[in-house]
Amino acid sequence: MTKGILSIGQPFPAFKKSAVVSLEKGKEFFDISSDDLLNEEGRWTVLFWWPKDFTFVCPTEIAEFNKNFGEFRDRNASLIGASTDSEFVHLAWRKNHDDLRDLKFPMLADTSKSLAEDLGILEPTEKIAYRATFIIDPQGIVRWVSVYDLNVGRNVKEVIRVLDALQTDELCPCNWEKGKETLKM
Template sequence: MLTVGDKFPSFNLTAVPGGPEGLKGQFVQISDETDAGKWKVVFFWPKDFTFVCPTEIVAFGKLSKEFADRDAVVYGVSIDSEFVHLNWRLHHDDLKDLPIAMLADIKRELTEGTGVLARDAGVALRATFVVDPQGVIRHVSVNDLSVGRNPQEIIRILDGLQSDELCPCNWKKGDDFIKV
């Protein structure tokens, strides 16, 4: 699995765009060059039409403005196709207003390239990568398939990384930094 300090892999995936455009059935291509110069939060979920996944996706979506305020873009990725993503958005009330893109990694290239393919299940683990504007991974976390993650914690970590300071345990934006 890729880790902190590694270069995030190149990718070019078909996606259901976020917002109202995502419900029109017109897909977009999103690559590692899309949103160049921004921080990227790339999170993987196992499969569409499951139970834990929409809770996480909706939670990331609700924080999309907070991520944007930090010059970060959020991409959600699973091994499902763009057609499955679209169908899920159209038929799941909580996903209809989703403001973030859902990327289709049907060949599992990005999932395998990051090392987050659950070998036995053949799906992505619940992995989250925070990638700096130069394409370097600055944070990675992975949860078991049965346990959802906390997107608010990713905001906290992004704030710490962007501060370029020493941040103590449980540090939050506005708290004091460690002085050496």
């Protein structure tokens, strides 16, 4: 039986995974855990998944998240990318692809597929992750989930818009954008 997608209001599952954080020899890898998502500085986390390294749609998304890295940082949000490929495949892809060499965020490796499975985003046939994005608040609670089909890239500006809206902690109308009025009750 397929597990349902982790939803809003649920705690993000516990994990500890290796990630590629640099191309510098000896400093390529770093372990990231769910404990890193919990913090007292009010830092949010945006964790986005792609299906496979060395593919076509995925690098366009990763590059776009990287171009907007400062937007996430300015909103006190950590950005983490992830797939079910290994950290060694991530490293090779970063070295091989011009748009991925200078990433400012870690590429998490879920080689056991356990985190993707816990999140309910493991595609049942190929056992790869769907294009999923999770916004997690500083207490480790999922506040937004978006999942796309394997062949459709996501909209990074929409992720930023939703993060802005969530951080207001107010009622935000349809198409609300940062700087616009929120709804008053």
